[in-house]
Amino acid sequence: MLRRLSATLRRPLLWPAPVAAHKELVRCASSGSVKVTVPLNFWAGKRRASQEKLSKEKVYEPATGQVLCYLEPCGSGDVDEAVNAAKLAYGHWSKLSGMERARIMIEAAHIIEARREEIAEMEVVNNGKSITEARLDVDSARLCIEYYAGMASTLAGQHVQLSGGSFAYTRREPLGVCVGIGAWNYPFQIAAWKSAPALACGNSMVFKPSPVTPVTAVMLAEIYAKAGAPDGLFSVVQGGEDTGTFLCHHPDVAKVSFTGSVPTGKKIMEMASKGVKPVTLELGGKSPLLIFSDCDMKNAVRGALMANFLSQGQVCSNGTRVFVQKDILPEFLEEVVKRTQAIEIGDPLMESTRMGALVSKAHLEKVLHFVNQAKKEGATVLCGGELYDPSDPKLKGGYYMTPCVLGNCTDEMTCVKEEIFGPVMSVLSFETEEEVLQRANSTTLGLAAGVFTRDVKRAHRVVEHLKAGSCFINNYNITPVEVPFGGFKMSGIGRENGQVTIEYYTQLKTVFVEMGDVDSLF
Numbered sequence: 001m002l003r004r005l006s007a008t009l010r011r012p013l014l015w016p017a018p019v020a021a022h023k024e025l026v027r028c029a030s031s032g033s034v035k036v037t038v039p040l041n042f043w044a045g046k047r048r049a050s051q052e053k054l055s056k057e058k059v060y061e062p063a064t065g066q067v068l069c070y071l072e073p074c075g076s077g078d079v080d081e082a083v084n085a086a087k088l089a090y091g092h093w094s095k096l097s098g099m100e101r102a103r104i105m106i107e108a109a110h111i112i113e114a115r116r117e118e119i120a121e122m123e124v125v126n127n128g129k130s131i132t133e134a135r136l137d138v139d140s141a142r143l144c145i146e147y148y149a150g151m152a153s154t155l156a157g158q159h160v161q162l163s164g165g166s167f168a169y170t171r172r173e174p175l176g177v178c179v180g181i182g183a184w185n186y187p188f189q190i191a192a193w194k195s196a197p198a199l200a201c202g203n204s205m206v207f208k209p210s211p212v213t214p215v216t217a218v219m220l221a222e223i224y225a226k227a228g229a230p231d232g233l234f235s236v237v238q239g240g241e242d243t244g245t246f247l248c249h250h251p252d253v254a255k256v257s258f259t260g261s262v263p264t265g266k267k268i269m270e271m272a273s274k275g276v277k278p279v280t281l282e283l284g285g286k287s288p289l290l291i292f293s294d295c296d297m298k299n300a301v302r303g304a305l306m307a308n309f310l311s312q313g314q315v316c317s318n319g320t321r322v323f324v325q326k327d328i329l330p331e332f333l334e335e336v337v338k339r340t341q342a343i344e345i346g347d348p349l350m351e352s353t354r355m356g357a358l359v360s361k362a363h364l365e366k367v368l369h370f371v372n373q374a375k376k377e378g379a380t381v382l383c384g385g386e387l388y389d390p391s392d393p394k395l396k397g398g399y400y401m402t403p404c405v406l407g408n409c410t411d412e413m414t415c416v417k418e419e420i421f422g423p424v425m426s427v428l429s430f431e432t433e434e435e436v437l438q439r440a441n442s443t444t445l446g447l448a449a450g451v452f453t454r455d456v457k458r459a460h461r462v463v464e465h466l467k468a469g470s471c472f473i474n475n476y477n478i479t480p481v482e483v484p485f486g487g488f489k490m491s492g493i494g495r496e497n498g499q500v501t502i503e504y505y506t507q508l509k510t511v512f513v514e515m516g517d518v519d520s521l522f
């Protein structure tokens with residue numbers, strides 16, 4: 001029997017949201033039953049409507065195609081207000097000790113844990129991914145906040161002894177008001193992955209979610225506020241390109257952390273360069289997965305599915321170029337196709353669903369176009385790649401497709417060269433290690449890569465040569481918050497998660513201390 005998730009909502013919430021917001025948001029009986037009417041901007045301590053009355057945009061529920069809410073984009077005046085509030089908050093927050101900041105962040109993590117189901121359901125309603133995955137995303141957000149809370153009190157400089165008893169020391173100082181700009185595939189998680197290290201280091205943040213998925217970032221803002229963060233510490237402004245542009249150009253913004261496509265990433269870098277602002281760029285990928293004939297076939301197939309079909313294939317690090325050694329290709333294809341055809345598609349709020357809806361109608365059409373193009377260029381559709389028509393009448397307007405495996409692919413095909421960002425796996429065959437490494441690296445992108453082999457020496461030799469920021473040996477697409485994540489080449493600059501991210505949200509001040517007289521040349 002399928003268990004409807006709405007049952008979980010009837011359990012008492014440990015920490016209910018403020019009454020007004022709570023009533024509006026939490027009534028998720030099933031897909032198609034939610035309408036969000038509360039304002040989605042948040043700054044200076046509360047939800048706010050935009051002051052500028054720019055034309056509203058429809059936001060859809062991917063599972064049903066129904067309008068979920070209307071997005072009010074923020075204009076420059078709204079952005080000014082949010083940045084000013086963040087500036088004020090920064091003045092207070094940056095003076096707290098790491099322990100004091102950590103206490104508030106840990107409280108936020110507790111609240112996320114208590115509201116896990118509610119946040120996950122809203123993520124599903126707005127993004128279309130399965131509830132099983134959405135819960136893991138909420139967990140990842142919470143873990144990230146816990147991880148950086150733990151690190152907040154460890155930020156320290158260095159002491160350097162100089163001659164004559166003089167010395168120097170370094171201080172790791174926050175940057176100021178940081179901007180976060182997010183993509184639509186992991187709306188809540190991206191907001192947490194950016195805000196957690198930023199806040200731990202003493203910064204404040206103004207976050208702009210994707211206009212396609214505006215609903216859950218503002219829940220995070222409420223949670224930080226409820227946990228005791230000063231008003232303005234984490235704000236949310238809604239909108240698209242224009243709002244993002246106002247943020248990037250704002251003179252009081254010290255840094256921009258961006259997650260999204262390569263073309264937008266280039267624009268962000270260009271805008272930030274006008275103010276010589278540092279950027280973190282988490283961009284797209286077209287990652288290779290190398291499967292050698294000495295692999296554990298069962299795990300290699302599982303890995304290939306994880307590398308392609310999470311979040312309806314809308315994952316930046318997906319290993320969509322699956323290179324399989326020639327002698328095991330038939331066996332691999334048989335198994336991978338069988339398991340792909342068994343993926344349960346449907347209402348993303350159902351426990352049994354493993355693949356929900358793609359994020360928008362336009363995106364679904366784009367992905368299907370890639371499949372058609374692949375056929376024209378000579379690839380063979382081994383399964384899927386078609387519109388999926390759910391039997392449930394309320395899902396008829398949703399954006400579903402069957403997960404696709406493409407065989408007979410070659411390196412020159414569009415499906416092998418371009419990021420599709422949908423549930424489409426391109427399978428290629430190879431003969432030698434040297435050959436596959438050369439082909440795997442033959443791309444301007446370098447976000448992730450994976451290798452399946454039982455030969456431990458080969459595994460390490462291969463990852464040494466792969467030009468990618470995150471490499472997986474005998475697994476794929478796991479992102480523990482303790483380890484850095486980010487890309488080589490055009491897949492990005494900087495890292496998220498792990499200790500190193502502290503360096504991307506702080507600046508180093510060096511202090512020289514003279515213990516003797518000034519040795520003047522004049």
Ligand SMILES: NC(=O)c1ccc[n+]([C@@H]2O[C@H](COP(=O)([O-])OP(=O)(O)OC[C@H]3O[C@@H](n4cnc5c(N)ncnc54)[C@H](O)[C@@H]3O)[C@@H](O)[C@H]2O)c1
Nearest residue numbers: 182183184209210240241244245260261264282283284316
């Ligand atoms: N590397 C990573 O960690 C990672 C994670 C998730 C998604 N992605 C990438 O994101 C892409 C999909 O997301 P998307 O379609 O939302 O990307 P996108 O580049 O279209 O948009 C990303 C964000 O940038 C904003 N934006 C657009 N133009 C802007 C401008 N001129 N100035 C400021 N902001 C602007 C959008 O409103 C949105 O919030 C894929 O390429 C995917 O690989 C990367």
